[in-house]
Amino acid sequence: MRWISILLGLSGTGAVGFFAVREIIMYPMYFFELVLGGLTRGSIYALIALGYTMVYGIIQLINFAHGEIYMIGAMTALIVATVLGMWGWNTAVIVILAFVFAIVYSCAYGFTVEKIAYKPLRNAPRLSALISAIGMSLFLQNYVMLAQTPDYLPFESLIPDFQFWEPFAHIITSVEITIIITTVIVMILLGLLIKFTRIGKAMRATAQDKVMAALLGINVNNVISATFVVGSATAAIGGVLIACHVGQINFYIGFLAGLKAFIAAVLGGIGSIPGAVLGSLVLGISESFFTGYFWSEYEDVFAFAILVLILIFRPSGILGRHDTQKV
Amino acid sequence: MPIKQQLKQSLIIAFWFMILTFPIMVIKVNTIQNIIVFRWFNLLWVGILTFFASLVWNYFLRRTEAGKKKDFEDDTPLIHRLLQNDRFRRPFLGLVAAFFIAYPFIFPMYHTSIMISALVYVMLGLGLNIVVGLAGLLDLGYVAFYAVGAYAYALLNLHFGLSFWVVLPLSALLGTLFGVLLGYPVLRLRGDYLAIVTLGFGEIIRIVLENWDEFSNGPRGIADIPAPTFFGHQFNQDNTMIYIYFIVIALVLMTIFFVHRLENSKIGRAWIALRDDEIACQAMGIDKFKTKLTAFALGATWAAMGGVIFAAKTSYINPMSFTIWESITILCVVVIGGMGSAIGVIAGALVLILLPEYLRAVAEYRMLVFGALQVIVMVFKPDGLIKSVRKVYTFKTSQEPQQEKIAHGTHT
Numbered sequence: 001m002r003w004i005s006i007l008l009g010l011s012g013t014g015a016v017g018f019f020a021v022r023e024i025i026m027y028p029m030y031f032f033e034l035v036l037g038g039l040t041r042g043s044i045y046a047l048i049a050l051g052y053t054m055v056y057g058i059i060q061l062i063n064f065a066h067g068e069i070y071m072i073g074a075m076t077a078l079i080v081a082t083v084l085g086m087w088g089w090n091t092a093v094i095v096i097l098a099f100v101f102a103i104v105y106s107c108a109y110g111f112t113v114e115k116i117a118y119k120p121l122r123n124a125p126r127l128s129a130l131i132s133a134i135g136m137s138l139f140l141q142n143y144v145m146l147a148q149t150p151d152y153l154p155f156e157s158l159i160p161d162f163q164f165w166e167p168f169a170h171i172i173t174s175v176e177i178t179i180i181i182t183t184v185i186v187m188i189l190l191g192l193l194i195k196f197t198r199i200g201k202a203m204r205a206t207a208q209d210k211v212m213a214a215l216l217g218i219n220v221n222n223v224i225s226a227t228f229v230v231g232s233a234t235a236a237i238g239g240v241l242i243a244c245h246v247g248q249i250n251f252y253i254g255f256l257a258g259l260k261a262f263i264a265a266v267l268g269g270i271g272s273i274p275g276a277v278l279g280s281l282v283l284g285i286s287e288s289f290f291t292g293y294f295w296s297e298y299e300d301v302f303a304f305a306i307l308v309l310i311l312i313f314r315p316s317g318i319l320g321r322h323d324t325q326k327v
Numbered sequence: 328m329p330i331k332q333q334l335k336q337s338l339i340i341a342f343w344f345m346i347l348t349f350p351i352m353v354i355k356v357n358t359i360q361n362i363i364v365f366r367w368f369n370l371l372w373v374g375i376l377t378f379f380a381s382l383v384w385n386y387f388l389r390r391t392e393a394g395k396k397k398d399f400e401d402d403t404p405l406i407h408r409l410l411q412n413d414r415f416r417r418p419f420l421g422l423v424a425a426f427f428i429a430y431p432f433i434f435p436m437y438h439t440s441i442m443i444s445a446l447v448y449v450m451l452g453l454g455l456n457i458v459v460g461l462a463g464l465l466d467l468g469y470v471a472f473y474a475v476g477a478y479a480y481a482l483l484n485l486h487f488g489l490s491f492w493v494v495l496p497l498s499a500l501l502g503t504l505f506g507v508l509l510g511y512p513v514l515r516l517r518g519d520y521l522a523i524v525t526l527g528f529g530e531i532i533r534i535v536l537e538n539w540d541e542f543s544n545g546p547r548g549i550a551d552i553p554a555p556t557f558f559g560h561q562f563n564q565d566n567t568m569i570y571i572y573f574i575v576i577a578l579v580l581m582t583i584f585f586v587h588r589l590e591n592s593k594i595g596r597a598w599i600a601l602r603d604d605e606i607a608c609q610a611m612g613i614d615k616f617k618t619k620l621t622a623f624a625l626g627a628t629w630a631a632m633g634g635v636i637f638a639a640k641t642s643y644i645n646p647m648s649f650t651i652w653e654s655i656t657i658l659c660v661v662v663i664g665g666m667g668s669a670i671g672v673i674a675g676a677l678v679l680i681l682l683p684e685y686l687r688a689v690a691e692y693r694m695l696v697f698g699a700l701q702v703i704v705m706v707f708k709p710d711g712l713i714k715s716v717r718k719v720y721t722f723k724t725s726q727e728p729q730q731e732k733i734a735h736g737t738h739t
Binding site for chain 1: 363
């Protein structure tokens with residue numbers, strides 16, 4: 001199995017490498033556009049994938065409702081921006097308030113979802129928690145659909161076209177560059193949070209060993225809540241940014257985005273934060289190449305095919321540790 | 328907790344939910360026409376509902392906590408206890424049989440048609456019950472096998488003119504084959520990855536059916552699928568419906584028989600053991616991979632047969648009938664009815680499919696309620712509404728003849 005995977009990996013890299021070199025030489029501009037498009041896409045995946053990987057790292061649960069948190073973030077931003085826009089507020093204030101509200105509300109939803117659907121099931125079998133998570137996802141989707149609308153709502157971009165970016169706008173739009181830069185900043189802040197703050201240390205300790213962490217005086221329940229809140233905040237940022245990029249949202253956007261982000265998290269090695277970022281970028285760029293060079297209608301099939309391949313050949317992902325099952 | 332404190336807690340929770348749901352429940356925006364509607368009454372409703380809901384929720388949560396400490400109490404569901412009773416069982420089964428036989432002749436065709444779909448769900452539920460309920464593998468792409476069956480009938484009939492009765496066993500084989508093909512690479516993985524991979528597989532099948540025009544006619548679907556014939560005789564429209572109804576009844580009976588026999592067989596007990604404790608099970612010498620693969624493939628077999636019935640009944644199929652929602656509905660049937668319990672799954676399918684059909688007013692809230700029910704069932708009654716009972720053999724030290732007794736059985 002191992003030799004097959006190495007062989008496949010090498011030949012795959014070789015083929016892709018050859019193809020890439022030929023393409024770069026022939027159509028360099030198109031290639032760069034695809035790379036940048038992939039980076040944008042990957043950045044959004046990364047913002048969502050973080051929530052999956054952090055939650056999985058701590059309570060070993062695939063939080064199916066995470067995609068919905070992202071959707072609620074985008075929805076809240078849309079509502080706030082529209083209402084304030086009608087009241088004629090200043091654009092800069094609207095942008096800031098829309099982001100703040102989206103983040104605050106997503107965090108609140110993430111927190112509440114954990115308290116309702118996962119906390120009572122902490123010691124239950126994993127299948128129960130997983131089904132509960134699917135139920136929560138279904139509930140949130142339908143809640144937004146019934147309370148708002150099943151149709152797509154146009155979303156006026158909150159990010160203006162920057163004047164100074166004008167010369168580069170034909171390669172990469174100012175929205176896209178904002179997405180990439182925001183993601184980098186969020187990643188750095190998150191890294192600092194995990195590495196240096198008390199709560200970050202507590203998170204790492206809880207992820208390693210919940211019982212031992214509790215014995216050392218860490219309030220495990222609070223740490224788990226904090227993880228959900230942090231994950232939801234990054235997802236909300238991703239939600240608002242992608243809504244600006246695509247220009248329309250509905251209640252269903254969270255489902256596919258959540259799945260893709262999950263695939264990215266598995267690709268990078270679930271439970272590992274740098275892995276989630278790396279996996280997202282790899283998935284984003286390879287998806288971009290696939291749709292750019294091959295068939296765009298099979299875009300989603302490609303992501304799932306990648307998932308199946310990784311799970312068969314390297315279930316622990318690119319950066320993941322191989323964990324042994326304890327009796 | 329004193330009642331005053333409880334009320335205070337619920338008030339705080341209600342207030343929290345009023346803030347939480349404010350933007351989405353109260354403000355309704357339409358960015359196309361630039362209209363904003365404020366629905367302040369919703370805020371009131373959310374407050375009142377969550378206040379009472381949290382009281383009830385906390386009450387049950389405390390009761391569940393307390394219930395865990397008491398260990399042995401006989402909580403066999405009422406229906407099982409009644410079915411154990413010989414004096415009750417015969418008349419009850421007789422009544423049920425009479426009802427289902429008379430059903431298409433008493434009620435108009437529309438109701439028969441709805442009953443057929445509900446019975447197809449009973450079949451699908453029982454099939455998925457093998458995978459999820461007995462073997463503990465979460466399959467979110469079950470509808471893919473259903474699609475395999477439906478398209479197998481439609482395409483084999485279109486190109487080769489094969490009849491319903493030829494395709495039915497063929498599709499069962501095809502379903503098994505697909506189950507093995509998909510199960511082989513992914514069943515070696517840990518349980519929760521399986522959910523995602525199967526979900527992905529379900530979507531892949533649907534996307535391929537939608538985009539591969541030459542093969543499946545794309546989103547336009549395939550029309551004019553013939554109904555089954557009775558030894559070459561074609562019934563008129565009404566009688567065809569009744570005929571299909573009895574075919575489904577026969578298939579459901581067959582499924583119940585098979586599942587019941589499987590449950591108490593060597594492989595069935597291996598599934599349950601595997602679900603409860605994988606490592607202990609392997610230590611007892613059970614081939615984990617083979618056992619899981621059997622469950623997965625058998626589940627797929629039933630889905631494919633259900634698909635053939637579906638195609639024959641509606642006479643038109645397109646990829647939109649095989650979305651992820653279908654998989655989730657079947658999963659709800661199994662989970663809410665009671666994982667591992669055949670009676671639970673049958674009752675679950677009939678209630679969950681028939682109720683929304685007849686209560687049109689609430690039909691749009693169907694998925695919302697399903698989602699909420701999934702969470703509630705998992706938190707308070709993880710065994711579902713009618714839980715499965717396990718055979719327990721008790722030793723008798725006295726001279727009385729040994730007898731089987733159904734007693735307390737839980738699965739974890």
